[in-house]
Amino acid sequence: MAKQPHLLIEAGDVADLALVPGDPGRVDRIADHCDDAELVSENREYKVVNATYEGRDLTICSTGIGSPSAAIAVEELAAVGVETFIRVGTTGALQHGIEIGDMVVATGAAKDEGTTKRYEAAEVPAVPDFEVLSALSEAAEQRQAPVHIGPVATDDAFYAETDEHVAEWEAARLLCVEMEAAAIFTLARRKGLAAGAICTADGNLVEGTQKGETEDEELPEKAKDNVGRAIRISLDAAESL
Numbered sequence: 001m002a003k004q005p006h007l008l009i010e011a012g013d014v015a016d017l018a019l020v021p022g023d024p025g026r027v028d029r030i031a032d033h034c035d036d037a038e039l040v041s042e043n044r045e046y047k048v049v050n051a052t053y054e055g056r057d058l059t060i061c062s063t064g065i066g067s068p069s070a071a072i073a074v075e076e077l078a079a080v081g082v083e084t085f086i087r088v089g090t091t092g093a094l095q096h097g098i099e100i101g102d103m104v105v106a107t108g109a110a111k112d113e114g115t116t117k118r119y120e121a122a123e124v125p126a127v128p129d130f131e132v133l134s135a136l137s138e139a140a141e142q143r144q145a146p147v148h149i150g151p152v153a154t155d156d157a158f159y160a161e162t163d164e165h166v167a168e169w170e171a172a173r174l175l176c177v178e179m180e181a182a183a184i185f186t187l188a189r190r191k192g193l194a195a196g197a198i199c200t201a202d203g204n205l206v207e208g209t210q211k212g213e214t215e216d217e218e219l220p221e222k223a224k225d226n227v228g229r230a231i232r233i234s235l236d237a238a239e240s241l
Contacts, residue, residue, distance in 0.1 A: 004076035007048055007061065008041040014059040015050060017084040017238055018077050020070070022180060024062040026088065030231050031060055045069055054239040063087075066156060067115035067183035074187040074195075084132060084241055087184050087197035088234045090227065091152065091176040093204040094169045100209065101226040103147040103233065104175050105136045106197045109182035112165075113156040116186045126154070126182040127189065132196030132241065139236035140198070145229055150175045152199070154182035166205045176201060194241075198234055200226040 003010045019030055024047040031037035034051035041048045045064030050057070061077060063070040074085060091104055098104070109126040111117070116126060140147035153174045155161060161177065169177060181197040188195035203209045 004079060006043060006072050007046050007076045008043050009048055009076065009080055011080045013040055014048065014077060014080055014082055015057040016081060017056070017086070017241060018059040018061050018082045019086050019088050019234055019238060020061050020063050020073060020184065021088045022063050022065055022070075026227065026231075027060045027062050029227065030088065030235070033231060033235055034058075046073060053235045056239045058238050063180055066179045067113040067154060070180040071115050071183045071187055074184055078187070078191050078193060083193050085184055085188055085193070085195040086132060086136070086234050086238060087181055087195070087199070088230055089178055089180065089197065089199040090202045091178040091199035093176045093201040094153070094166065094174050094206055096206060098148055098175065098201050098204055099146070100201055100203065101146070101229070102201045103140050103145050103230060104152060104199050104201060105133065105140060105147060105149045106152045106181050106199070107133060107149060108151045109185055110151065110153040110169070110172070110174060111182045111186075113154050113179070113182055115183045119186060119190060126185040128185050128196040129188070129194035132194050132237070135237035135240050136196050136198045136233065139233045139240070142236065143229070143233055145233060148175050152181060153177040155179060161205070170206050177205070196237070198230055200230040202226065
């Protein structure tokens with residue numbers, strides 16, 4: 001099999017399970033919690049590292065921002081042997097009471113993006129694998145992390161999320177909005193593979209706290225290491241799968 005054109009990987013280069021954060025910098029943060037971390041490739045928004053956590057071999061691969069970029073990562077990782085995907089991300093809350101630092105484990109994703117429409121009808125649901133969903137939920141509870149479990153929205157246009165969009169998502173009882181889960185869930189399901197997602201809230205759109213508006217020293221205690229907490233939960237889940 002030829003080397004994949006964007007991730008620059010081929011069969012035998014990766015493990016069967018991949019943690020897929022959006023940010024390439026988060027690949028290193030995840031690897032810091034693991035043993036035997038080794039850089040496999042780095043190209044554009046994609047950084048691929050192999051590591052071991054509690055004896056479980058895994059791959060960490062950034063997806064970049066948005067569903068088009070995430071779909072490329074899933075397509076190429078799946079082509080060389082990855083069977084399980086865990087998204088580790090950040091998100092904007094859409095319901096009152098979801099605080100900065102809370103975890104959200106997605107039970108499904110509204111397809112408010114364009115990528116999945118090239119694969120299937122909008123009516124086909126974007127849902128995670130039950131085993132991965134359960135592993136993430138249980139890992140969050142075991143670490144006593146504030147966790148919300150339910151549907152999310154995946155959106156393409158960060159700067160076009162109007163008050164009307166937010167109001168519609170809130171009324172639908174969607175927990176939060178992010179930019180990759182629908183594509184990851186859809187492609188994994190269509191390929192007969194497994195996927196799940198855990199995101200940490202870094203703002204609340206209905207309460208007026210936007211991403212990046214709050215200084216670290218003003219954050220509540222549980223929010224000070226919110227991404228680190230999500231990383232540890234995702235690794236615990238990976239180890240159990």
